[in-house]
Amino acid sequence: MSDRIKEGVIKVVCETLKVDEADVTLESRFVDDLGADSLKSLELVAGFEEEFDIEMEEEAALSVKTVGDAVTFISKVVKEQHG
Amino acid sequence: MDLIQKYKDIVRGRGLRVVYPEGNDERLIRAAAECVRENLARPTLLGKPDEIAQKAREAGVALNGVQVLDPGASDKVTGYAELYVKGRDDMSVKVAARLVRKPFAFGAMMLKAGDADLFVGGATVPTAIVIQAASLCAGFEPGISTPSSFFLMDCPQAGPGGAKQMLYADCAINISPNARELAEIAVCTARTAKSLLGREPKTALLSFSTHGSASHADAEKVIEATKLAREMAPGFVFDGELQLDSAISPKVAAKKCPDSPIAGQADVFIFPDLDAGNIAYKLTQYFGGAKAIGPILQGFAKPASDLSRGASVEDVVSATAILGVMAGKGT
Numbered sequence: 116m117s118d119r120i121k122e123g124v125i126k127v128v129c130e131t132l133k134v135d136e137a138d139v140t141l142e143s144r145f146v147d148d149l150g151a152d153s154l155k156s157l158e159l160v161a162g163f164e165e166e167f168d169i170e171m172e173e174e175a176a177l178s179v180k181t182v183g184d185a186v187t188f189i190s191k192v193v194k195e196q197h198g
Numbered sequence: 199m200d201l202i203q204k205y206k207d208i209v210r211g212r213g214l215r216v217v218y219p220e221g222n223d224e225r226l227i228r229a230a231a232e233c234v235r236e237n238l239a240r241p242t243l244l245g246k247p248d249e250i251a252q253k254a255r256e257a258g259v260a261l262n263g264v265q266v267l268d269p270g271a272s273d274k275v276t277g278y279a280e281l282y283v284k285g286r287d288d289m290s291v292k293v294a295a296r297l298v299r300k301p302f303a304f305g306a307m308m309l310k311a312g313d314a315d316l317f318v319g320g321a322t323v324p325t326a327i328v329i330q331a332a333s334l335c336a337g338f339e340p341g342i343s344t345p346s347s348f349f350l351m352d353c354p355q356a357g358p359g360g361a362k363q364m365l366y367a368d369c370a371i372n373i374s375p376n377a378r379e380l381a382e383i384a385v386c387t388a389r390t391a392k393s394l395l396g397r398e399p400k401t402a403l404l405s406f407s408t409h410g411s412a413s414h415a416d417a418e419k420v421i422e423a424t425k426l427a428r429e430m431a432p433g434f435v436f437d438g439e440l441q442l443d444s445a446i447s448p449k450v451a452a453k454k455c456p457d458s459p460i461a462g463q464a465d466v467f468i469f470p471d472l473d474a475g476n477i478a479y480k481l482t483q484y485f486g487g488a489k490a491i492g493p494i495l496q497g498f499a500k501p502a503s504d505l506s507r508g509a510s511v512e513d514v515v516s517a518t519a520i521l522g523v524m525a526g527k528g529t
Binding site: 133153156164165174177 | 288289290292293296297300302303323324326327329330331333334
């Protein structure tokens with residue numbers, strides 16, 4: 116799990132959900148801990164796509180529950196799409 | 199006459215533009231061709247043109263009159279992204295462009311931008327995806343912030359109050375609506391009923407209590423929702439809290455609630471929660487022999503609805519006709 120992806124994910128999470136970086140950990144759950152409603156998840160996905168220049172599949176992205184899940188999921192997509 | 203046939207006749211020739219975001223699904227391709235053949239709507243299929251053309255060839259379907267649009271390559275993306283972030287300073291156009299080039303969001307932005315009148319999708323994804331895209335991109339109808347769903351119940355015979363075709367809500371989406379949400383569901387469903395039933399609806403907010411016969415927080419919620427619904431839409435008839443028999447039987451109503459403006463003639467039923475709504479529509483369907491059409495989503499600025507994953511071509515065409523009739527609804 117690269118630090119660059121972790122930092123990028125946290126940056127997008129803070130910007131999109133308007134939360135403080137200090138409140139975000141890999142264990143943070145988007146809905147229960149960070150106050151993301153289901154609508155915000157579409158904007159989060161768009162933010163991640165722009166940050167890492169990737170394409171994420173909507174339905175698969177919906178299964179991501181925590182910040183750590185997002186880092187793992189995005190690491191995999193980045194590897195697939197950028198080698 | 200069959201209700202769906204009636205709706206097809208209403209929308210035929212009106213030139214309504216429908217977008218199907220799942221353009222490379224064979225069912226949607228066939229439905230689009232059917233809409234053109236029957237002159238029900240002008241369809242747009244979203245997806246890669248070569249893939250859609252290939253699928254259409256394999257299915258033996260001609261795409262004459264069907265617009266095929268690839269959201270990823272569309273020159274509309276920047277305009278839609280700008281429209282999406284309008285009035286917001288917390289999102290860049292570049293991020294918004296990532297969002298609106300996804301087919302469901304793109305289709306919903308077509309509604310918002312006035313490039314489409316109806317949105318029918320969800321044959322390959324969970325309902326949540328359709329609700330997300332329509333809520334975020336198309337927005338809600340005036341005064342509404344809760345998307346909901348209804349069933350159109352077509353019964354073999356009229357009930358004691360005369361209703362044969364009725365709307366039930368919410369039977370599929372909102373699990374435990376509060377008073378405000380329940381009021382919104384009531385208002386939306388009354389508006390929908392006006393267009394689909396073609397008459398002034400009588401909307402009953404149902405409970406286990408009639409006009410204070412029982413005292414409980416759950417009945418209070420329905421009383422409050424009735425008050426809010428009347429404030430939100432004073433042109434419609436709402437009454438609650440009512441037991442089902444007080445809502446549908448003039449005889450019972452005369453006894454239990456003689457001052458009810460519905461007088462036992464309700465044709466729109468608003469259930470206090472999803473348990474009640476979901477159970478009621480299945481009871482009506484299985485014991486009453488009613489045809490249950492739905493669930494259809496409502497509450498968006500323009501008609502947008504979900505399909506079940508098992509939807510047939512005919513289901514897609516029927517949903518398109520129903521949404522087409524809803525597009526003409528007044529507020």
